[in-house]
Structures are given as structure tokens and as C-alpha cells.
Amino acid sequence: MRNRLSKNCVLNCELIRNGSFVQALWKTNGTIALALFAVVLPACTPSPGPKAGTTVSEVVNAPNADLIGKTVTVSGEVEKILGPKAFTIEGNRLFNDPEVLVVNATESPIVKDSLVRVTGTVRQFLRSQIESxxxxxxxxxxxxxFRGKPVLIATTVVLTPRPGEIAEEPNQFISKTVTVSGKVAKVISPNALTLDDKELVGGKELLVIGAIPAAGSIDEGKTVQVIGSVRKFVTAEIERDFDFDLQPDLEVEYEGKPVVIAQSSQTME
Incomplete structure (x- = not known):
């Protein structure tokens, strides 16, 4: 097995060094090239799976030998958007974390000042290479x-806003897929509940409809994590698009407000 991996690594590196091969890829399909770089480059530097719980500070401040070439997962707040393929994130503001540059090879949507979770490979910033x-x-x-500093080449970017962020400023999240966690404020029906935002005092509750676990498995006060798309609550459209039979009082209270149409949900311990 080790010999096979070694041969694959050598082959992949040789392909990358072959300039004509890379140029041909870019001329035919840049998207394919991006995907190939994401797969091939890590193979040239064997590394374990994603290191969960890595902080932005650890990525920026660790000696190069520690994390360069490794795959990590970090969480933070989007600080600057430098274009559709690049942004910076900052960690825990309480401890004045530095920023790290993220190259968004996935082109997943991002929202300024919102929380994100990024998985990717740590590289050293060389402007000419990154730009090309x-x-x-x-x-x-x-x-x-960022000269000489680490940069994160993202393979996954997940929007993880707080419930209150979506409830208070929904427009920037409309039509985007989010992963949102919060305490259940109200169980409205077997397929509808609201999430509270413990981080935002006095914040609005966020309505969630859809893939809610079976009745009785979720109680008020429990913390749940929901993956779903954000849209405006329009009763007729939601009933038509998702085959839901919504309670009449939902229309009165939530019409025109943001709602997360859940694709999946789970109770958090």
C-alpha cells in the first residue's frame, strides 16, 4: 500500500511540474483545473485527515513546518471579501485573533461579518502563484x-450564522444554504419550530420548517443543528414547493419573514 501511495504521489507531482499539461487544463476548463489542483496538490504532501478544532491563531502563528501542507478545519468571522474567490476570516475577537487569507476554490457563497467553517490545505502565500x-x-x-504567511486553500466553505443573524438581516442569506445551531424556543408543530439566539440578547427567533425529527424527539430548550436553505416565508409558495400543510397562524406571524427550509437536522448533546 505504501509503495502504491508513493508512486501516485510522484506521478501527481510530475503532472503538476509539466507546464504544458497545466496550461492545457486552464485553456479547456478552468473549473476542472481548480478541482484537479485541490485533489492533486495534497497528494504530493501526504497529510492526515482534517484537523478539527484548529484555530485561526494556530494557523497564522504556528511555525511553517507545523501546518504547511496539512488539511485543517477552522471557524471564524468573514472580515474582508477580496473577490468571489478570496476572503479573510478572523477567529475569536475576544482574544484578538489575527486574520488568515482564504482562497475559495469552491466558489461557495460567503457573507461579510458572518460566521463560516472552512476546511482546506495550508500553503505559504506567494502572490504570483496564488493569482495564476x-x-x-x-x-x-x-x-x-500576507507575504510569507500561511494561506488556506479551501475545499469546503460552510456558512454557520447564528439564528439571530438570519432573523435580523435576512436579505444577505436568502437562497443560500446555511448550517445553523440554536436552542429550540418553540415547537410549533411536528414540522415547524423556532430557534433562539443565546448570543444575541433580545434577538429575534428564527423559524425552521421541514426535516424536523419525529414528534417528541425535540423539546423546547434543546439545542439542534439544522442544515437548510434560507428564503422568505410566503405560505402559498412554501406549501406548493415543499408539499407542506402549514398552520394558518404561521402565515399571520411569519409572512414575509425569513425561514430556513431544513434539509436535515439533529439534536446536539
């Missing part, structure tokens, strides 16, 4: 700010 490989045009100021 990922079709970016970074301002000169970022050359100065």
Missing part, C-alpha cells in the same frame, strides 16, 4: 500584508 492558479487579482497591499 486561482485567477485572482489581489491588490498590492495584500502582497505586503
Amino acid at each position: 492558479k486561482f485567477d485572482l487579482d489581489l491588490a498590492q497591499e495584500f502582497e505586503v500584508e
Whole structure:
């Protein structure tokens, strides 16, 4: 098995070094090239699976040998959006975490000032390489700010806003898929509940409809995690699109407000 892995790694590296091969990929289909870089480059530097719970501070401050070439998962707040394929995230503001540059090879949607969870490979920032490989045009100021620092080449970017963020400023989340966690404030029906935001005092509750676990398995006060899409609550459209039979009082209270149409949900311990 080790010999097979070694041969694959050598082959992949040789392909990357072959300039004509890479140029042909970009000329035919840039999307395919991005996907191939995401798969091939990590193979040249064997690393374990994603290191869960890595902080932004650890990525930025750890010696290069510690994390360069490794796959990590970090969470933080989107600080700057540098374009559709690049942004920076900041960790825990309480401890004044630094920012890390993220190259969004997935082109997943992002929202400024919202929380995200990013999984990707840590690389050293070389502006020319990053710009050419990922079709970016970074301002000169970022050359100065990030030169020689780690950069995260993302393979997964997940929006993880708090319930109150969506409830208070829904427009930036409409039509986007989010992973949202919170305490159950109200169980309205077997397929509808609201989530409270313990981080936002006095914040609005967020309505969730859809893939709710069987009646009786979720109680008020329990914490649940929901994956779903955000849209405006329009009773007629939701009943038509999702074959739901909604309670009449939902229309009165939530019409025009944001709702998460759940694809999956689970109770958190």
C-alpha cells in the first residue's frame, strides 16, 4: 500500500511540474483545473485527515513546518471579501485573533461579518502563484500584508450564522444554504419550530420548517443543528414547493419573514 501511495504521489507531482499539461487544463476548463489542483496538490504532501478544532491563531502563528501542507478545519468571522474567490476570516475577537487569507476554490457563497467553517490545505502565500492558479487579482497591499504567511486553500466553505443573524438581516442569506445551531424556543408543530439566539440578547427567533425529527424527539430548550436553505416565508409558495400543510397562524406571524427550509437536522448533546 505504501509503495502504491508513493508512486501516485510522484506521478501527481510530475503532472503538476509539466507546464504544458497545466496550461492545457486552464485553456479547456478552468473549473476542472481548480478541482484537479485541490485533489492533486495534497497528494504530493501526504497529510492526515482534517484537523478539527484548529484555530485561526494556530494557523497564522504556528511555525511553517507545523501546518504547511496539512488539511485543517477552522471557524471564524468573514472580515474582508477580496473577490468571489478570496476572503479573510478572523477567529475569536475576544482574544484578538489575527486574520488568515482564504482562497475559495469552491466558489461557495460567503457573507461579510458572518460566521463560516472552512476546511482546506495550508500553503505559504506567494502572490504570483496564488493569482495564476486561482485567477485572482489581489491588490498590492495584500502582497505586503500576507507575504510569507500561511494561506488556506479551501475545499469546503460552510456558512454557520447564528439564528439571530438570519432573523435580523435576512436579505444577505436568502437562497443560500446555511448550517445553523440554536436552542429550540418553540415547537410549533411536528414540522415547524423556532430557534433562539443565546448570543444575541433580545434577538429575534428564527423559524425552521421541514426535516424536523419525529414528534417528541425535540423539546423546547434543546439545542439542534439544522442544515437548510434560507428564503422568505410566503405560505402559498412554501406549501406548493415543499408539499407542506402549514398552520394558518404561521402565515399571520411569519409572512414575509425569513425561514430556513431544513434539509436535515439533529439534536446536539
